Amino acid sequence: MSELTAGKKRFVKHTLSEESPTMLIGKGGVSEEVLKEVAKQLEKRKMVKVKLLGTALKGGETKQIATRIAEKTEASLVDVRGHTFMLYKRRKK
Numbered sequence: 001m002s003e004l005t006a007g008k009k010r011f012v013k014h015t016l017s018e019e020s021p022t023m024l025i026g027k028g029g030v031s032e033e034v035l036k037e038v039a040k041q042l043e044k045r046k047m048v049k050v051k052l053l054g055t056a057l058k059g060g061e062t063k064q065i066a067t068r069i070a071e072k073t074e075a076s077l078v079d080v081r082g083h084t085f086m087l088y089k090r091r092k093k
Helices: 006-017 034-043 062-073
Strands: 023-025 048-054 077-079 084-088
Touching: 006 048, 006 077, 006 084, 023 062, 034 048, 034 062, 034 084, 048 062, 062 077, 062 084
Parallel strands: 023 048
Antiparallel strands: 048 084, 077 084
């Protein structure tokens, strides 16, 4: 996916900063169902905020998991804070 402009990143961070995560990923980890749900939310809202619970990490880091989800959903990783990350995907015209 193409890199986001600084302005678009700021917009997404500002928009999602006060929101609760729209998705929680637990001990099941990143399954096909989770990827489908992330893709569905991105299609509907263009941006999604995801929180990884401690049980989902299994030795991995939040940034690695977030990067993998972004690649598989063809989204841009906007920000990672603690165990929470934000994704943005431009709608197809």
